[in-house]
Each structure stands twice: as C-alpha cells, then as structure tokens.
Amino acid sequence: MKQAEEQAEKERKAKEELKANYEKLEKHSKSHEELVEKLRKESNKKEGAADEKKVKQLQDSLSAQKTEITKYKERIKKLEEDLKKKPAEGPPKEVIPESVKKELADLRAKVKIQDNGAAVKFSVVFDSLVSNFKELLSTLDGVKKTDPELYQKFKGAIKGLLSKMSERL
Structure with missing residues (x-):
C-alpha cells in the first residue's frame, strides 16, 4: 500500500510540474503579445507605414510561438493522460520516463530563456x-x-x- 502511495505522490508531483511549465508558457505568450503591441505603437509613432513589415514579422513570430505553445499544451495533456493510465500497483517504478524528463528539461530551458x-x-x-x-x-x-x-x-x-x-x- 505504501508503494502505491509513493507512486501516486510521484505522479502528482509530475503533474504539478507540467502545470507549472504550462503556466510559464502562457505568461510568456502574453508577454510576447504585449511586446508586439508595444512595438507596433512605437513603430507607428516613429516610422509610420515603413515599420509595418517589422510588425508583420513580429506577428508571424508571435503566431509561431502560439502554435508552439499549443503543441506544448497538447504534449502536456498527453503526458498527464499517460500518468493517469499507469497502474499504481506493484513496486514503485520510475514515474517519469527518461524521454519525458529530457523533454521537460528542454521545455524548462525554453521557458527560462523566454521569460527574460x-x-x-x-x-x-x-x-x-x-x-x-x-x-x-x-x-x-x-x-x-x-x-x-x-x-x-x-x-x-x-x-x-x-x-x-x-x-x-
């Protein structure tokens, strides 16, 4: 029974970690939207229509990041579903596979850079x-x-x- 509780606790921690990463990505996306809007306003004040190209590039970049965030959300959802499907019986096993750990580390690194x-x-x-x-x-x-x-x-x-x-x- 204790092993099942340990397994459940590990799964809960992994889920919390995934949710924290998701929240960071959402915050970053909002930050990018604000930056695009700020740059659009500055662009209109300084150079008028000449900066529309830059604004378009920023919008494209933001759109690409939103797509990336959507993919992250889908991946997080899939990982959460995988965690829920795992049985809590038997001896405790590694809750998070190495591939998932590596992916989480990669996501954390991206979020860290994008939060700056x-x-x-x-x-x-x-x-x-x-x-x-x-x-x-x-x-x-x-x-x-x-x-x-x-x-x-x-x-x-x-x-x-x-x-x-x-x-x-």
Whole structure:
C-alpha cells in the first residue's frame, strides 16, 4: 500500500510540474503579445507605414510561438493522460520516463530563456537586423546590375559600417 502511495505522490508531483511549465508558457505568450503591441505603437509613432513589415514579422513570430505553445499544451495533456493510465500497483517504478524528463528539461530551458525580457527583445531586434541586412544585400545586387560605380561606393559604405559594428563589440 505504501508503494502505491509513493507512486501516486510521484505522479502528482509530475503533474504539478507540467502545470507549472504550462503556466510559464502562457505568461510568456502574453508577454510576447504585449511586446508586439508595444512595438507596433512605437513603430507607428516613429516610422509610420515603413515599420509595418517589422510588425508583420513580429506577428508571424508571435503566431509561431502560439502554435508552439499549443503543441506544448497538447504534449502536456498527453503526458498527464499517460500518468493517469499507469497502474499504481506493484513496486514503485520510475514515474517519469527518461524521454519525458529530457523533454521537460528542454521545455524548462525554453521557458527560462523566454521569460527574460531582455533576451526576447534581443531576439526580435537581432531577427530584424538579419532580415534588413538580407534586404540591403539584395538591393545592393540590384544596384550592381544598373550602376557598377555606385555599387562600389555602397559596398564600401557597408564594409565601413560592418567594421564599426565589429569594433563596438
């Protein structure tokens, strides 16, 4: 009987842990929604329609994270169902399989990173920088085809900017 109680206690703790992870993900999702709204307002004030592209990227990122959270919810629900299906008879066994422990550790790591507001802002700004740099290179390629002399001038300007950016790091 004591073994069954121990098994039930382990299952209860695992379920509480899953619920805590779920709550963190929900909190993070709300934080992202607020950040997108804040950036949208700032964007409208500063640059008007030019930042709609950035807002769209942020919305896409938020949508992807919501999808990810939905998958996490489904996985948590499945894990809870698996815990409920396990019999509480016999000697106590490992309640949480290694694969589930690894998945929980991965989820905790993701939540820890996503709970850091500075890290989230860095991620958004960095993604925007990469996207804009790709667009700049594409535009530079177009200039190369139409005006090779201007292309060299712009290429030098970009190299100078990259050099200054590297120095500041």
